[in-house]
Amino acid sequence: MPSQYRDFTFESAGRWRFYRNTALQVTAPLAPLASESPITHLLSERQEIAASQHSRVCRAMLSNGGEALSVYLKGMAFKSPRDAIKQQLGKSRAMKAFEAEQLLQSLGFTTPTTLLTGWRQRFLFKDNFFTLSVALSDYADLYTAVAQLEKQSHLQKRAFIEQFAEIIARLHRQNIGHGDLRAGNVMCRYSEGWQFAFIDNERTRQYAKLPESIRIKNLVQLNLLISPLIAKADRQRFFNRYSTLCYGQSNTELLGKVIDKTRKRLKIMLLKKKIETSDLWL
DSSP, X not given: OOSXXXXXXXXXXXXEEEEEETTOOOSSOOOOOTTSOTTGGGEEEEEXXXXXXXXXXXXXXXXXXXXXXXXXXXXXXXXSHHHHHHHHHSOOHHHHHHHHHHHHHHTTOBOOOEEEEEEEEETTEEEEEEEEEEOOTTOEEHHHHHHGGGGSOHHHHHHXXXXXXXXXXXXXXXXXXXXXXXXXXXXXXXXXXXXXXXXXXTTOEEOSSOOHHXXXXXXXXXXXXXXXXXXXXXXXXXXXXXXXXXXXXXXXXXXXXXXXXXXXXHHHHHHTTSSOGGGOOO
């Protein structure tokens, strides 16, 4: 693990070890209680946000050099004893997400900017991993963006689908596979065209050559977005644009694999009662 990343310094406070963005300018010292991350005591207006079983997320405000910033603080717990061992021997989930963010930003993709990320060190044992990042301004997740398409014209809806296909194609052409490309991890906003950002990047990575299994996984994850506003023709338009940019033509073999796996996933979701029979669009 590098001792320093560009625009970051490696610091410590009590039992905590962390990488600090040089843009983070707080007046009070980062001297937390042993049970809290080194920034918690400086946050105000904290609001808990729904998160996965092994994570805890809150949205809050932070005074940064006199500027009020909306931030997210994410704490990550061990998923299992095996996971605890893995994170002692290798990179933590927080550091993997941080490095993926650095990679994506270096290639021109948008992600939240990390201000602070690290862990608690008790003798040789690391625990209580955390990340503090700046909230994306004026972005909404893909679920919300799709729901708002009802207010858009046919041409506006088509532009949204095609521009979204273009960003996913660009991601895959860079041989990057997103670890969890569900709709909640894609953020969108409109500003002279659609702009997209990627969050929850702890399993995002760049390959020498993107494996087909990862490509299919990402496309299926997006295909599981269920909305009456997204017709089969819209999904086909997305794939046609994506396929043309990645392969120069429509890749019918890939389409067949994506459809087959999507169908299987939808059936599993139905059995688990996560969706209704009326949601089986395929």
